[in-house]
Amino acid sequence: MNRIPFADVQQTLAAVLRQLGFAPDRAQTCARLFAETTCDGVYTHGINRFSRFVGTIGNGCVDPGGEAEATARLGALERWDGHRGPGNLNALAAMERAIALGREYGVGCVTMGNTNHWMRAGTYGWQAAEAGMIGICWTNTMPNLPPWGGAERAVGNNPLVIAVPRSRGPVVLDMAMSQFSYGTLESYKKRGELLPVDGGFDAEGNLTRDPAAIEKSWRPLPIGYWKGSGLAVVLDMVAAMMALGRATHEIAPDPLREAGVSQMFLTLNPAVFGPPSRAEAIADAVVASLHNSRPAAQGGKVRYPGEQTLRIREENLRLGLPVEHAVWAEILAYQQ
Amino acid sequence: MNRIPFADVQQTLAAVLRQLGFAPDRAQTCARLFAETTCDGVYTHGINRFSRFVGTIGNGCVDPGGEAEATARLGALERWDGHRGPGNLNALAAMERAIALGREYGVGCVTMGNTNHWMRAGTYGWQAAEAGMIGICWTNTMPNLPPWGGAERAVGNNPLVIAVPRSRGPVVLDMAMSQFSYGTLESYKKRGELLPVDGGFDAEGNLTRDPAAIEKSWRPLPIGYWKGSGLAVVLDMVAAMMALGRATHEIAPDPLREAGVSQMFLTLNPAVFGPPSRAEAIADAVVASLHNSRPAAQGGKVRYPGEQTLRIREENLRLGLPVEHAVWAEILAYQQ
Numbered sequence: 001m002n003r004i005p006f007a008d009v010q011q012t013l014a015a016v017l018r019q020l021g022f023a024p025d026r027a028q029t030c031a032r033l034f035a036e037t038t039c040d041g042v043y044t045h046g047i048n049r050f051s052r053f054v055g056t057i058g059n060g061c062v063d064p065g066g067e068a069e070a071t072a073r074l075g076a077l078e079r080w081d082g083h084r085g086p087g088n089l090n091a092l093a094a095m096e097r098a099i100a101l102g103r104e105y106g107v108g109c110v111t112m113g114n115t116n117h118w119m120r121a122g123t124y125g126w127q128a129a130e131a132g133m134i135g136i137c138w139t140n141t142m143p144n145l146p147p148w149g150g151a152e153r154a155v156g157n158n159p160l161v162i163a164v165p166r167s168r169g170p171v172v173l174d175m176a177m178s179q180f181s182y183g184t185l186e187s188y189k190k191r192g193e194l195l196p197v198d199g200g201f202d203a204e205g206n207l208t209r210d211p212a213a214i215e216k217s218w219r220p221l222p223i224g225y226w227k228g229s230g231l232a233v234v235l236d237m238v239a240a241m242m243a244l245g246r247a248t249h250e251i252a253p254d255p256l257r258e259a260g261v262s263q264m265f266l267t268l269n270p271a272v273f274g275p276p277s278r279a280e281a282i283a284d285a286v287v288a289s290l291h292n293s294r295p296a297a298q299g300g301k302v303r304y305p306g307e308q309t310l311r312i313r314e315e316n317l318r319l320g321l322p323v324e325h326a327v328w329a330e331i332l333a334y335q336q
Numbered sequence: 337m338n339r340i341p342f343a344d345v346q347q348t349l350a351a352v353l354r355q356l357g358f359a360p361d362r363a364q365t366c367a368r369l370f371a372e373t374t375c376d377g378v379y380t381h382g383i384n385r386f387s388r389f390v391g392t393i394g395n396g397c398v399d400p401g402g403e404a405e406a407t408a409r410l411g412a413l414e415r416w417d418g419h420r421g422p423g424n425l426n427a428l429a430a431m432e433r434a435i436a437l438g439r440e441y442g443v444g445c446v447t448m449g450n451t452n453h454w455m456r457a458g459t460y461g462w463q464a465a466e467a468g469m470i471g472i473c474w475t476n477t478m479p480n481l482p483p484w485g486g487a488e489r490a491v492g493n494n495p496l497v498i499a500v501p502r503s504r505g506p507v508v509l510d511m512a513m514s515q516f517s518y519g520t521l522e523s524y525k526k527r528g529e530l531l532p533v534d535g536g537f538d539a540e541g542n543l544t545r546d547p548a549a550i551e552k553s554w555r556p557l558p559i560g561y562w563k564g565s566g567l568a569v570v571l572d573m574v575a576a577m578m579a580l581g582r583a584t585h586e587i588a589p590d591p592l593r594e595a596g597v598s599q600m601f602l603t604l605n606p607a608v609f610g611p612p613s614r615a616e617a618i619a620d621a622v623v624a625s626l627h628n629s630r631p632a633a634q635g636g637k638v639r640y641p642g643e644q645t646l647r648i649r650e651e652n653l654r655l656g657l658p659v660e661h662a663v664w665a666e667i668l669a670y671q672q
Contacts, residue, residue: 074608076412077442106413107445109604134574147626150638154629162570164577173570175563197561205632223560225533227511230641234498234509237622238470241500241606241615249625266602268445270577272410279577286573289585290483293490296541302486305566 002328003320009035013050016334020057021064026089033088037120038321041312042174044183045120047323051330052255053086053119061259062086062116068093076105079243082115084259091118091137092127094265099131102267110265113245117141117258122174122306124265125163129170132276134268135163140236142251142258145178146219148229153218155232156248157181158239163306165270166283172306177232178220182255185211185220239264338664339656345371349386352670356393357400362425369424373456374657377648378510380519381456383659387666388591389422389455397595398422398452404429412441415579418451420595427454427473428463430601435467438603446601449581453477453594458510458642460601461499465506468612470604471499476572478587478594481514482555484565489554491568492584493517494575499642501606502619508642513568514556518591521547521556575600 013031018024034053038046056062066085070078078097082090094110101108118124118139128135141156157176164171180188180199188195188211198207200214200221207221214220222228240247245262252258270279290302316322349367354360370389374382392398402421406414414433418426430446437444454460454475464471477492493512500507516524516535524531524547534543536550536557543557550556558564576583581598588594606615626638652658 072609073442074605075441075443077605077608079609105411105441105443106409107411107441107443107602109443134577136574146632147629147638149632149636150626151630151632154625154638160567162567162574164570164573171570171573173566175560175566179560179563223563224511224515225559227515227559227564230509230511231496231498233622233626233640234500234507237500237507237619238472238498238604240622241470241618242604242609244610244614244618247618247622247625249622266443268574268578269410269413272413273408273415273578274580278580282577282580282583283573286569286576286583286585289490289583290486290569293483294487296482296485296487300485302483302490304569 002323002325004323004328005320006035006039006317009038009047009321009323012331012335016054016331017064019334020054026086029092030086030089033092033119033123035321037123038323039313039316040122040309041316042120042122043322044181044187047321047331048327049119051327054334055256056116056259059256061257068112068115070097076101076107077109077111080110080112082112084114084116087116087118088123090115091124091263091265094263095124095127095135095137098135098265098267099128099133102133102269106269106272108267111239111242112263112265113240113243114260115263116261118263120174121159121161122163122172125161125172125174126170128267129163129165129172132165132271134165134270135161136266136268137161137264138235138239139263140239140248140251140261142253142255143248144182144253145222145232147233148222148226151219153253154249155229156236156251158232158235158248160235164283166280168284169310170306171283171287171304172309174306175223177222177228177235179223180211180220182215185215189215338659338661340659340664341656342371342375342653345374345383345657345659348667348671352390352667353400355670356390362422365428366422366425369428369455369459371657373459374659375649375652376458376645377652378456378458379658380517380523383657383667384663385455387663390670391592392452392595395592397593404448404451406433412437412443413445413447416446416448418448420450420452423452423454424459426451427460427599427601430599431460431463431471431473434471434601434603435464435469438469438605442605442608444603447575447578448599448601449579450596451599452597454599456510457495457497458508461497461508461510462506464603465499465501465508468501468607470501470606471497472602472604473497473600474571474575475599476575476584476587476597478589478591479584480518480589481558481568483569484558484562487555489589490585491565492572492587494568494571494584496571500619502616504620505646506642507619507623507640508645510642511559513558513564513571515559516547516556518551518556521551525551
């Protein structure tokens with residue numbers, strides 16, 4: 001495992017992106033988002049995902065020059081076209097606009113079709129929270145999850161993010177509708193570990209904690225069985241309907257060809273009916289109630305979503321971003 | 337089991353409510369919502385819940401004359417005070433207003449504090465969908481679920497509803513953050529059945545399918561373990577922060593004293609960027625993709641959330657609402 005300074009990672013990735021046709025500022029921002037994702041400890045969607053991202057540029061799924069733009073508006077709602085641009089840059093721009101709409105109208109919404117994988121979902125929740133707004137966003141994905149009662153992949157794992165601003169550390173829920181993301185399955189498999197709870201079915205249709213068996217059967221379990229399956233269905237519907245974009249069943253079931261997804265960016269302004277400190281005190285009291293509640297295991301602690309992020313971020317900024325040798329060698333090899 | 341015509345149920349409940357101090361029109365509407373809930377097959381939150389509702393009027397938690405009203409507004413966002421009125425009437429009024437805001441601004445939001453248990457969460461999703469709008473709403477509840485890693489009830493099961501309008505039958509997801517609601521646990525226990533999957537911990541801390549053991553330990557399982565726990569936390573935070581109302585930890589942990597909850601009502605207008613038929617065609621195609629996907633069990637079928645409702649509604653309207661003898665006798669005894 002290498003430890004590479006954040007700035008070096010960003011510059012290296014940005015150099016690769018410039019070679020691939022990104023404008024300089026867009027290369028910097030896109031590289032920063034990848035580096036921040038690893039920095040925040042979401043290793044499955046940061047540097048480790050970069051080579052796949054390069055692959056989707058190479059095969060034409062992602063257009064480095066494609067820039068998201070608003071195509072229609074009514075009141076606090078805008079529809080955007082992602083023009084098949086880089087998913088993380090598109091999502092950043094869409095959430096930025098949703099934040100502005102939420103400031104003006106109390107609630108704001110940007111709906112975007114024809115965009116691409118946004119990498120780490122939580123990025124856009126942190127973005128909203130750091131701007132003092134509650135952010136709610138989700139994306140649909142290729143079919144990668146069997147619906148409850150189904151044997152084959154027909155719904156997406158459609159990550160959902162809900163983020164709450166808080167000066168002592170935003171609360172950011174970032175969850176896919178599968179019990180474990182494919183990235184997480186891959187991490188457990190690489191480490192040779194079993195999952196902590198059942199994560200899907202094996203080829204014989206039995207529940208299993210073996211990540212390799214689940215990758216093989218393509219039958220990961222939705223969270224809460226029928227409940228997460230149903231939530232995945234409605235998130236897909238709402239995103240596709242509002243964006244007039246593609247639904248999961250229209251998206252190629254191949255991580256390298258997954259293109260043209262639909263996304264939702266909602267914001268709520270918690271400082272409309274009182275000073276921001278009043279809403280924040282409510283969030284702080286909820287956090288305190290969790291921290292004060294009795295843990296199930298001796299010495300354990302109940303945590304809020306995203307509680308570990310600031311600590312991991314600080315550590316990775318201080319020590320350098322952890323990058324596997326092979327992954328880094330592959331990225332360096334892109335440089336001419 | 338009795339089968340009682342819908343109109344008779346409504347009139348009987350309305351008569352009881354009038355005795356309890358409801359104005360005639362509010363008694364009719366409140367009674368209708370209870371009857372509709374049973375009619376739609378949500379037996380845990382319909383007629384079977386009426387006696388408990390009467391109890392919360394008797395002990396002063398619910399004020400029959402309390403009427404929800406808007407207290408502040410910015411753009412597409414309104415803050416309402418529920419004035420401790422009947423939760424279902426309050427929620428109906430709040431969603432009605434959110435629908436109007438969504439029509440005007442594309443997206444609309446009503447946030448309501450100081451209200452009471454809204455009974456069946458899905459009611460307000462159906463309301464939005466039948467008005468042609470996408471409806472998203474949730475409520476916080478008393479602490480009734482241990483957070484992941486916790487031994488005692490510290491988060492609510494905070495039901496979340498996402499509803500999609502569709503002329504061939506709305507798609508309505510209505511899910512609590514616990515794998516099984518207490519109402520469902522009670523139903524299984526009454527029928528002497530085990531749950532289909534693990535629903536919580538027994539007193540020794542082992543996962544179990546026994547509903548009675550879970551009711552005893554007060555440790556039902558959140559959907560998706562840590563994921564549903566995290567979702568419950570952020571739903572509570574957002575509702576309380578936006579309403580400047582109570583969070584779960586401030587709500588009495590007693591079904592008869594659970595009062596002053598916070599709720600969110602969001603709407604999205606799917607007919608802004610094209611005719612309603614265009615968004616509806618997208619929803620229909622998602623439904624078709626589910627129906628055409630291969631079932632896990634021979635002869636099985638993949639269903640969308642709420643798919644059974646219209647069939648059950650038709651049957652119960654035709655045959656009469658199914659009401660247990662003891663439940664009905666208790667309700668008749670309220671009449672002087």
